[in-house]
Each structure stands twice: as C-alpha cells, then as structure tokens.
Amino acid sequence: MKHPAEEKFLKTVREHDLLKPGDHVILGISGGADSTALFSLLADFCPGILPVTLHPVHVNHMIRGKAADSDQQAVEELCRSRGLRCRSIRFDCIGEARRGNMTEEEAGRKKRYEMFDESAEALIGQGIDRTQIKIATAHHADDQAETILLHLLRGSGADGLAGMEYRRKDEAGFMLIRPLLDCRKSELRDYCSVQGLVPRVDQTNQDPSYGRNRIRLELLPYLKSYNPKIEDALIRLGKSAGEDRAYLQKQAEEMYRNCRIETDAPGTALHRGKAAELPHTMRIRLLRLALADAGLTEDFTAKHLEALDHILCSGDPSAETDLPHGLTGRCVYDRLEIGNFQEDRSSAKGDGKESGPAGRVCVFAAEDLPQGLVRGTYACFDEEKLVRKYGENAAGKICWRRRKPGDFIAIPGGRKKLHDVLIDDKVPKNRRDQLYFAALGSEVLFLPAWKKGSGRARYSHSYLVEENTKKVVLVEKNCRI
Template sequence: MTKSQHPALLSLVREFFCSRQIHETTVIVAVSGGADSLCLLSLLHQLSAELALDLHVGHFNHQLRPSAADDAEFVRSFCSQNSIPCRIGNPPSDVSLSGSENESRNLRYEWLQNLAADLSAPWIAVAHTQDDQVETILHHIVRGTGLRGLRGIPSSRKLNSRTTLIRPLLECTRAEIEALLKELGLEYRTDESNRDRDFTRNRIRHELLPLLKESFNPQVSDALLKLGKQADRAQQTFDQLVTPLIEQAVTIESADRIVIDSVQLAGQPMGLMTEVLVSVWRQANWPRRGLTFEHWSQLTEMIKHGAPRSISLPGPVQATRRKKKIELLFDRTSGESASK
C-alpha cells in the first residue's frame, strides 16, 4: 500500500490512538469498500507498525443491493493484496430483511461484536466523518431530540464490557478523505443507495443541507458542529450531577422494578430530574423508543407534586406514586412482544 503524503490526516489518526493509549492491541476495521472506510484502513495500515496494531478487516454483506457481492469481493481482494486478514459476514439465513437503516445497522454491529469476541479484539474502528456528524446532528434536530441527541456521534462508545467502538475520522471531512485517496491512487466502491432519496439521511445530505447553505447560512456545517460540542459539554456537566442523585434516590430492585425516593429529587430543577430518569432507563436497559418530552414531564410532575398518581408509559412501564416513593414496573412480556 502506497504511503500517504497527506500528513494532516495521518497525524490526526495517530493522535486519536495515542491520546487513548490504543497500541499493542488488536483492532477490527469495519470496511464497506467506500471512500471513508478505505481511507481509514489505509491510514491505520501505515500506522500499524508504529503503534503495534494487529489489524483485521470486517466487511458485512447486507445482501440488499445487486452490487453487494462485488463490494465484498473488492474488500477481500484489497486486503489480500495488502496482507491484511479479512472476514466477510452475511445476515443469518433465518432473518427476513426489510432493508431499513436501523435493521441493517443492528445486524452489522451484532456481527462485528461477535467477530471482536472471536478475535479477542478490544477495539472496532468505523469511518464516520465530520460530514456524518453534521448530518446526524441536523437529522436529530429535524426528528426532535434533547441535549443528548444534539451531541451527535460520539468519538467512542462501549458496545459491551469487552469491546469499544471508535471513530478516528470524526474530525476529517469527506473532501479531505477523497483528496487523500486520489493522491494515493486508490479506487473505492460507491454505494448507489446513498443517492436514494427515500432515505431521510440522503434527503438531508442532498437537499436540506445544500438549501440551508445556499439560502440561510453558508457556514451552517460549522454552526452545527459547534452546537454539538456545546451540547456535549453541557451533557457532561449533567452527567456529573446525575450520578450522586441516582445513588441517593434510586433503587433498582430487579430488572423489572425500580423505586425512586421523590423526597430526594423533588427539590431539583426539572431538567436535572429528567436527566436522572433518562439515566435510570439507560442503566436498566429499558426501551426508550416512544418516550417523548411529554412523558418525561409527566414523571417529573409526579415526583415534584405527587400527581398524577399513576402513568402508563411506552415500554410498557407503569409508574405509580406510593406515598413518597415512585414505583416503576416494566412489563417485559408485553415489551418483548411489541418489539417482535
């Protein structure tokens, strides 16, 4: 593989790994064959000796497009030419594919986690870029989100107790990546579904963002990135305040039953109470899909003022006021049935 003469991107990725002390370890690089993931693989391959990285490529063939098999063969061939171990994954034979973005992402990440476990790899590197960050923040705003959603894509997150997902290119633009690949003379695959306007993200990329830049603010991407960073700092402050409050006021008695001491929380600002509740749901791993601003507001009113006495929430979760305690019961049977 030809070495890059584009020091900025190489230095950025090196700093990403060094600042997190990621070295002398196994890293799975998720490679679709597109420009972003091929750039990430190229840069990590150049850094692998310096950082003592044992690189393995993972490519998941969703089998949803006519060109999917060609993409898989392209990745396999590229890795073979550069002596990089490569695994190709496919959806389970008993899964009926709908083609939805969420379903595809869940299948891909499940396979990558299984691959990480098989290889004892603590890290999975994916190639989200600064452009993806802008589109994600705007997507969250359009869809409706809170402070946590305004942060956009995190640079890393725990997938499980053994594996962490990392995004070393999150500060790189798509234009920089394509310029680097052109410099290196590397061809890459183009996913034709990226032009399909049936997908919300594609309409944001090809219609909404250009409209905002042309008609409202040429620097809208920079504005959204700054908003994301400000939201991240604010969320970190909330998280520091939430932890001791959960320790004081919340008892997770079982996987399906949580008790909240309303006396400990009633004097807190409504926003902080909401953050406590969201964190409780996350810790309990209860489904949050369908929970709206209005639902969280009803719960904080129950904690602060004692009314309403009972609330039925999506999940389903039943919240009941019992004297100075709030009992939360998750109906796991109904929840699992609803998710199928």
C-alpha cells in the same frame, strides 16, 4: 510531513483515549472512501505508533446486485494485501426491511451492528479481554453535520444537537469508537488518492429516496445559500452541545448515586424527595439513568419521561404510569420504583422449576445441523464431550428450567456463577428469576438472549463444537417463552 487526515486521526485518538497498544479493533469496512481510509490508517499508519490487531468486517447488503458483489471482492482483496482476513456476510437488506417493517437503512444498520457484536463475542471466546475490544466505524465530520441537522429536524432535544459521540458503549456493552469524527470527507478522499487506494463508489448514496441522502443532496445545498459554511457551523454547534452534554451527564450521574435507593425489589428505586428538588432538566437525565438501571435503554419517548417526572413530583403516594416492555413506574410513599412488578407478583421466583415447552434438545450428525436457526436462541455442543462428563444419554438429561442456588456456567479458563453472569450482562433484577435456560445439573449449558431483538446469549465453553465433531447436541429456545 503527515497528511491532514493522519494528523487529525492521531489527535482524535489521543484526545479521546480511543485506542491503546494491544487493542483488538473490529472495523466495519464497506469499501467506500471513509472506511478504506480508516482501514489504511489502522493497518499501515498505526503499527509503529499505536499497534493494534485489526478484524475487518464487511456486510454485502445485496441491494446493488453484481456491484455489491464486486465491492465485497475488492474489500476482501484489500484485506488480503495487508495479510488480514475479512469476515464477510451476504444479507438480504430489502427482504429483511420488509419483514421487520423498517427502512432499508434501519435494517442495514441493525445487521452491521449485530455482525460487530458477534465478532466481538468470538474474540472473547478466544480469551481476549472485553476491555481490549473496540468496534471502529468510519463516521466523519460531514456525517456529524448531517446527523445534527437530522436530529434538529426530528426535534430530538438539546442532547441531539451534540450528534455522535467519539466513544460510547453499544447495547451489548462493547466500546464503539469513531476515530475519524474530526476529519472532513474531502480530506479522506485526498488521503486515499495520496496512498494509491481506489475506494468503491456506492451509487445508492446518490438516491434521494433515502432520508439521510436527501439531507446531503438537497437540504444542505439549499442551506448553503444562507450560509456557505453550514457544515462548519453545524460541527461547531455539535462540539459546543457535546461539552454541555458531557458536563450535565456527569452531574446527573452523581445526583443519581445520591438519590438511588438500594433495594432487593425488582427494578430500581429513587428517593422522591431528593429527586423532586432537582431542576427539571436534571430530573429528566436522572430518570433516563433509572430506566437504564431497570433494563430499559430504548423504545421509550419524551412522553414516558415526562409521565415519570409528573408522578415523581405529584405528591400522590401511589401514583403509577405504564412504560414500554411491561415496565411500570410507581410511587410508594417516598420512593419512585421502576420495574416489571406484575411479572414479579405472578411468576414463580427462584424455584428452579423445570419447563418442557421452554425449549428443545436434539442430536444431529454434524453435517445435518438444521439451517435458519435464529441468533441468540440456540447453542450447539459436542455430544462426545458431554458424554465424557455426564455419561451415556447426556443429551437426554438436559432440561430447561429457571435458576436456583449453585448454578454456574463454564467460561474460558474456569467457571462463573450464573448470578454474576446476569449482573455482568445487566439483566434487570426483576427478569433474572424468570429466565429459562438449558442445564445439566447445576451447570448452565445455554442461556438464551434475554432481550428481544438482541443476539446476546451465553453458552458453556466446555463442550464446543470442533472440526472433528461427529454428533452435535442442539439446544434451542422456544421463541414464545
């Protein structure tokens, strides 16, 4: 007889189509009961039922000193006992939080997801298809209840009441899955006990100075005096709101296709008349889709959406409103356009003009490569391979420029047009002709991350650095560009 956690895990995976045989699963594992249980379910329970390849990832946040180091050792030993290698990283969470003016929770979460995406990119570099890569987190039903309550306190709207989704794409386009979202915390702890697993205990989970901890340690116990089963009530609310969200989103996507206008101009455009006739709730969803199409998926608020909705319905043929990251919403008679129009007017377009200050090119002995390079802003290549293709002083021929017709980049098994790469990476139209990259002739060597704060970058796979590489060509973007 299966343990309740096993039954719920399999039911969730099947009902929400989270995993398929042959998938590669990047698993965030802290060593706590939740991630340890998910590790066991994937590593021990799944092979005969749903065979997948596991890639465990552990982030040592260095907040608890020796205890955090012990957690890392325990996680790595657990992985070795299953014949798996755990990719671990030590990360100064407190220092990064101070430097980035964010909470430790935010800094830790940001780093974990960067690690997940880096691991996914490495798998693509090994020839694994993107659709076979899943990033699994151990969020469970109790986490869901806390999330819904947190969203309620923040006033995040009806969609926020749905809480976390079973599956969604992250910023880099990788599929994020939550196979334990129907399991209760108590069931996962019991599963670990039955399996003889000894999870690590993170004492910071008892620290009420962290926002989510206060909800779990103080608010939920207080609410239980009104409803002893408050978590069950919140989970039911989330499921109901999630069904409504899924239905409304599907309707909005169909309406967006009907209202969207194909255009060669920067950003995206909507037919004002068609969009303005929709109910307010559908217009807001429509505008969210339009913002995403224009490259804005975060850092906007309900006020920005309401401002867009106001000019959409205003009847003013030239109304405008400012949006984050230099974007503008503007009306042009019967169209609502969203894009970076000032940049489009003021910047040279598609001329391939070279720019010295855009970045640097340096040659180093492999062992002398500088430390502290920023992810997404640099790439390294084997000098000897470049010389074989482009002759002596190949590094000196590398230039930084914007795109021009015929540009391509080498990928595993062949090459791809730069135009297609930019589309795949969802670079907004108005940004594509403004990006600087390192190139040799028409071959793109390195395309830096186009989005601030993202490590998503592209590099040629023809000249990769290997163990026997003697000299490394470093191409690094000037971060002011």
